[in-house]
Amino acid sequence: MQYRFRGGVHPLTFKSLASDKLIKRSFIPKRVVLPLSQHTGSPAQAVVSVGDRVNVGDLVAKPSGHISAAVHASIAGKITKIAHFPTYNQARVLSIVIEPEGGEDQDFKPKPDRNIDPIPKEEFLGIIRDAGVVGLGGAGFPADVKLSPPANKPVDTVILNGAECEPYLTCDHRLMLEKTQEILTGLDIIVKILGAKHAYIAIEKNKLSAIYAMEKALKLNSLERRAGPGRLGSVKPKLIALDEKYPQGAEKQIIKVILNRIVPAGGLPMDVGCVANNVGTAYAIYEAVYFGKPLFERAITITGSCVREPVNTWVRMGTMLSDMKDIFGGFTKEPKKIIMGGPMMGFAQYSMDTPISKGVSGVVFLTEEEIDAHKESVCIRCGRCVDACPIGLVPTTLMYRVKGENFPEAKSLGIANCYECGACAYICPAKIPLLDYMKFGKAKIQTI
Ligand code: SF4
Ligand code: SF4
Incomplete structure (x- = not known):
């Protein structure tokens, strides 16, 4: 069966700049700026004050409504400011600044790996909400809300979205290679919570190594796939190799392509009995459920032809882009445009004084030659x-x-x-x- 959709475009992907780079460990910046709104919905509400000390993973802001998400300290240190700062999507958002004072332990202390088989689904949802997990594909919808459809909208199908159709970005590709079993366990948890009957893993064909890794992991039985308590679900996910096309990875699009279901305007995937989750989200759910790890870091790609060393890296939330130059070695040529997110749907930045937040999957630096600076002319009705x-x-x-x-x-x-x-x-x-x-x-x- 061919999985295609009408429309779309085929931009050059430039993924080879970083697709073979292992995800680097995160570094500890000299400060973090944590926006209280890194998600869809109402901003989180600060539960700390200036002068407080926090450890890695401590709650610093709680959800303020049904559609909201908690924010956690991404480094240990002292709260030095709570003020409005610009974010990657050009909003000014109340943010909590933490500065390390030296000597603090900057590692998160995970809870011991636990047997999750007997845990009821309501408890999973609480764990995911407490961990501040949101969709990491870009929209930042709180994961616990997405995974709790009302009774009149049962979900029969889960799609694990590994399409990563935006040019340049490769962090999802790397995550699927480096955390294959963990992502599949995250998918199992999602399937269990929703009581879904079908699961699909969708990956574009330009990530053959990830397709192979998933295929191999799916063939292993539960105990081999993951040391410890093993898998939860009885649903065997089906792997779908998608043709390369943009915007294949958009939620509504991938649902249409795989299930031929159309999410109504203004509606949600649950309206058509489906939930789609990015692979990064599945990994974050796995970490939250098994180790009690809040979402205080994520994998991103920093890339572009003028970047000295394009990288995939874990980054602590709130790290300022300007503090990350050592990670990617600076520039071989002055960039003309900085985009947070992918070049198709991302946001151009005025400066590098912007924090990485939950919705940022990458930073792309473009040179003058790469920017299409032609002037707008009249429509020639080409269609x-x-x-x-x-x-x-x-x-x-x-x-x-x-x-x-x-x-x-x-x-x-x-x-x-x-x-x-x-x-x-x-x-x-x-x-x-x-x-x-x-x-x-x-x-x-x-x-x-
Ligand atoms: S931006 Fe909107 S109008 Fe343009 S191609 Fe995408 S969905 Fe269609
Ligand atoms: S020239 Fe006109 S018809 Fe052709 S792509 Fe642009 S807006 Fe559309």
Whole structure:
């Protein structure tokens, strides 16, 4: 069976810059800035004050509502400030600053590996919520909320998303190679919580080594797959090798490709009986459940042709990008553009004084030559944006409606369904910033 979807684009991936680099151990920066909003939903609420001392993994902010996520100290030290700081998506967010004073133990003390077989699902959800686990694919939706659908929306299928279709990024690829069994155990936990009957592991064909690693791990029986208490689930996941195409890894897209189910506009995957989780999230769930480890670090990729040593690395949340130059050896050439996240859906940065947070899967540095700096010209009605849109929108028409401030019509033409993949803007020969028009139009229709 072929797993394809309509639309999409084939950008050069540049993944070979970092795909063979082992994930480095995280380093301890001279301070961390922890935004209280690193997730979808209401910001967390600080439970510490300036002057308090914290250890690695201590709770520093608790969830403030149903859709919210806890924040934990990523280094040991003293709280030196609680103030507003810029984040990677250009918001200014109340953040907690921790500075090490020297001499502190900067390692997390994991709880002893425990037998989780008898643990009821409600307890799993509590552990995941307490650990502040959110979706690490970018959106940052609290994992415990995603894994607790209401009774009228039963979930029969779980998709483990290892597509990593954004160009340049390779941390998920490396994680699948280096933490294969742990990720599968995370998937088992997810399946158990949801009571799902089917599970899929979806990986793009440009990550053949990860496909091979997963295939091999799936063949092992439960006790061989993981030393200790063994697997939980009785569901055998099916491995799907996806054709290489952007935006294959977008949640709604991967659900459509694998299950042929369409998540309604404004809806969630649980509306169509499905939950999709990034491989990094599955790993974070595994660590939270087995070792009580909160989400205070994550794997990211730092890459670009001007980066002296493109790397995959664990990074403590709140580490400032400006403190990480030693990790990637600085630049061979001055970058012109810094993007946090992938180049298609990520956010351009004005400076390197931005903290890494839960939603940041990578940092891409681009040179002047790599930036498409051609000036915008008029639409030549080539229709490429229409062909590229994976959900069948007509970006050129929407662009004209937004330009003409005809927001009601943009709304009726379905602009709310746009999930901002950027495929239309990427393919447009007239260099029209279609994605910017989509974002602006979507924001405007909220007000009518
Ligand atoms: S209109 Fe939206 S969903 Fe369609 S290609 Fe453009 S950004 Fe992607
Ligand atoms: S791709 Fe660009 S030039 Fe072509 S129809 Fe769309 S907006 Fe117009």
